[in-house]
Amino acid sequence: MTQTVEAIRREVVVGIGRERAFEIFTADMTSWWPSAHHIGSAPIERVVVEPWEGGRWYTVHQDGSQTSTGFVRAWEPPARLVVTWQIGSDWKYHTGLVTTVEVRFDEEGPGRTRVRLEHRDLEAFGADAARMRETFEQPGAWDGTLAAYAAGVEAAA
Secondary structure: OOOOOEEEEEEEOOOOOOOHHHHHOOOOOOHHOOOOOOOOOOOOOEEEOOOOOOOOOEEEOOOOOOEEEEEEEEEOOOOEEEEOOOOOOOOOOOOOOOOOEEEEEEEEEEOEEEOOOOOOOHHHHHHHHHHHHHHHOHHHHHHHHHHHHHHHHHHHH
């Protein structure tokens, strides 16, 4: 029996409405995604989240190559996005590895949105599950990614 690994949960509050918060998170991911967080051998040209259920989440690199991250499982603007994270502990894409990243955009008040990220199904990493959870818990991982997103929101505002 596979042991369940506790999900990673992070959140940030940004000073824009949830429609715009969702838009920047998805359609403008290139502007804020940390450049060190990619699996390609060349720098990032753009990060793409195709805006429909079943769409791809991938990166186009400056040398023209592409690397996949996962697929869109739920596309519910401006409230919710669910994507798969299919990058293994070897930092390569694996078609058979599926973990889930859910992002919720909750209105906190006029012009304020709480963005809640949950990365779950970490037991899919098998023997590497505990190590990968520790990796995602590090300050530069999901914390750093959401901090970069918040900085991107501020720059766009």
